[in-house]
Amino acid sequence: MELYIFPVLVILSCTSCYLILPVQPLCHKDESIALLQFKDSLTANNSASRGPAAYTKMASWKAVENGTEADCCSWDGVKCDENTGHVISLDLSSSCLYGSIMSSSSLFSLTHLQMLNLADNHFNYSRIPPELGRLSKLTYLNLSSSFLTGLPSEISLLSNLSTFDLGYVNVSSKMPDFLVNLSSLTSLIMRNCGLYGEFPEKLFHLPKIQVLIFQVNSNLTGHFPEFRSGSPLRTLWFSRTNFSGIIPFSIGNLESLEFLSVARANSLQLLDLSNNLLSWITLPKCLENPNNLLSVLSIKNNSFHGTIPQMCLTDRSLLKMIDLGYNQLEGRIPRSLANCQMLESLNLGNNQIRDVFPSWLGQLSKLRLLTLRSNNLQGQLTNLNSTPQFPN
Incomplete structure (x- = not known):
């Protein structure tokens, strides 16, 4: 009899395997209804999105x-979510959506959302509803280029938010202080938002912040703080x-820094990026502005490529020190340097400059x-003992 017990047990065990296979849960009924109501509150308009891959994603949304x-x-x-069936991600970027998002929108009943992307649509200049703060599980929020306006303080309730992109949204307000409460932020993007007032220094010191993008906010004032070692910026x-x-x-403490742009930040007085490993970085265009206030420029000992920008386009330049040594700069020495009448120190050594002796x-x-x-x-060192000559 013992010879028959083992195979019977195996068959029963394998049969139970088929009984416990997990089944992918369907979308919850209330969330399906909420999505369809959100769809009905908007219209499809091909001109509402500008992205090359735009299409009407909601066309596939059908109750039956x-x-x-x-x-x-x-x-x-x-x-x-594979286990619960709750809607956790909604990517409607470049979906040709047109219309207003109201405070009563069914969108805000999707409280399990972790990712929401509404970028590149046309929401008819409606204000960002404060009810967005209900979506407390959001880690990613992208509203860029969406023709929304404003920024409610309820955003500060999104304590799990890691990435927040408001690029090209017409906020048109004083720089919001409540953003410093978003301690989980790694990326904050607010380019061309019409911001003004003082940039809060605490944003530079958020514990996880890696990316701060605020270009094209011409009335946004502020200064760069003392940077701490270990910053993930x-x-x-x-x-x-x-x-x-x-x-x-102390910008040298930013060991992870890969990109810095302060182009046309014409009130900067000192720019020192020396002794880093920077390569992918834009040298400030303010160097080519005759009205800039820069007196010290040092980017030595990095890996910058390209040509030296035209500096000192007039004799009003305040530059006293230029140190571009130990990089991979190419081309010629810009003749505009002859206008740097305040210049006391110039270091172009250890680059790949090809020119005649200046x-x-x-x-x-x-x-x-x-x-x-x-x-x-190339060339000979001549006339160094007669006018013009280098001072002793």
Whole structure:
């Protein structure tokens, strides 16, 4: 008899395997209804989205499909939790949506949402509803280029928010202080939002912040703080703002920094990015502005490529020190440097510059230190003992 017991047990065990296979849960009825109501509150308009891959994602949203109740988890742009069936992600970017999002929108009943992307649609300049703060599980929120306006303080309730993109949204307000309460932020993008007032220094020190993008807010004032060691900051983009003061030496503490742009930040007085590993970075266009207030520029010992920008386009430049040594800069030495009448120190050494020896720099009467070593300069050192000559 014992010879027959074992196979019987195996058969029973395998049969039970089929009985406990998990079944993918369908979308919850109330969430399916909420999504369909949100769809009905908007219209499809091909001109509402500008992205090359735009299409009407909501066209696939139907209450009944093939004679049976549709599963909203299979709709375009909708993702559900595999275990609970709750809608956790809604990606309606570039979906050709037109209309206003009201405070009563059924969208705000989807309280399990972790990701919401409404970018590149046209919401008819409606204000961002404060009810957005109900979606407390959001970690990703993208409202960029959506023709929404304003920014309610209830956003500060989104304590789990990691990425927040409001690019090209017409906020048109004083820089919101409540954003400093979003302690989980890693990326905050508010380019061209019509912001004004003082940029809160605490945003630079959020514990997880990696990306701050605020370019094209011309009335946004502020300054760069003393940066702490261990900061995860990777991107600082503040071009075309009204930031002033200096970029502190402590920017060297930002060991993860990959991108810095302060182009047209014309009130900067000191820019020191020396002794880092920077390569993908834009040199400030304010260097080419004759009205900039920069007196010290040091980016030595990095991996910058490209040509040296035209500096000192007029003799009103305040530059006293330029240190571009130990990079991979190419091309010629810009002749506009002859206008740097306040220049005391110029270091272009250890680059890949190809030019003739710049004897014309001898007309800079205050120049005390000139370093050109380890480049590809040609020509003879002549007329150094007669006018024009370098000072002793």
